[in-house]
Amino acid sequence: MIAFIRGSFIQKQPARVVVDVNGIGYDLQISLNTYSYIANKDQGQLFTYLHITENAQTLYGFADLEEKELFLNLISVSGVGAATARMMLSGMKPEEIARAIVQGNTKQLESIKGIGKKSAERLIVELKDKLSKNASTALTTITNALPGYDAVNALVSLGIAKPMAEQAVKKVLSSTPEINNIEELIKNALKNL
Numbered sequence: 001m002i003a004f005i006r007g008s009f010i011q012k013q014p015a016r017v018v019v020d021v022n023g024i025g026y027d028l029q030i031s032l033n034t035y036s037y038i039a040n041k042d043q044g045q046l047f048t049y050l051h052i053t054e055n056a057q058t059l060y061g062f063a064d065l066e067e068k069e070l071f072l073n074l075i076s077v078s079g080v081g082a083a084t085a086r087m088m089l090s091g092m093k094p095e096e097i098a099r100a101i102v103q104g105n106t107k108q109l110e111s112i113k114g115i116g117k118k119s120a121e122r123l124i125v126e127l128k129d130k131l132s133k134n135a136s137t138a139l140t141t142i143t144n145a146l147p148g149y150d151a152v153n154a155l156v157s158l159g160i161a162k163p164m165a166e167q168a169v170k171k172v173l174s175s176t177p178e179i180n181n182i183e184e185l186i187k188n189a190l191k192n193l
Helices: 032-040 066-077 082-091 094-103 106-110 116-133 136-146 150-158 163-177 182-191
Strands: 003-012 018-020 024-029 045-053 058-063
Touching: 003 032, 003 082, 018 032, 024 058, 032 045, 032 082, 045 066, 045 182, 066 106, 066 116, 066 150, 082 094, 082 106, 094 106, 094 116, 094 150, 106 116, 150 182, 163 182
Parallel strands: none
Antiparallel strands: 003 018, 003 045, 018 024, 045 058
């Protein structure tokens, strides 16, 4: 599978972006959340998910791992397809969706186009425990991935509380995803504390 794509943003629209990677243009479907992240950028990295159906192969792009992980959780729910999950991520920020699910707030979920009462209830029933175990799916994902995991451990060994270290590393990785050098990541994370 394609885990991420890094390149130049050739065409940007609120629902899609074309990323040029060494002369190959990848057409990615994106949420408004991701669009707002890349709107003022000429290049960058997007995490991806390839959705294969009987009639199409669609590549979805995400600004960060938190959004991708939530997308995967949403499409695991019966009756919620990739288009609906993208619509949800366009209607609310990933942390707002996760909070609404964990708190059982059906009204907030119903405010998203395409989500009715039954769908909102199904999302809460199927995802509440999963999302509450990982209070922040992004922190869990980022801190389990290198170099984020090593950077958080290094900051903790310097005496910084783990939640603060995770937040600082997440901030650096979301603002400059091209960093893959652990020393540079730690230095930038220390500046964010």
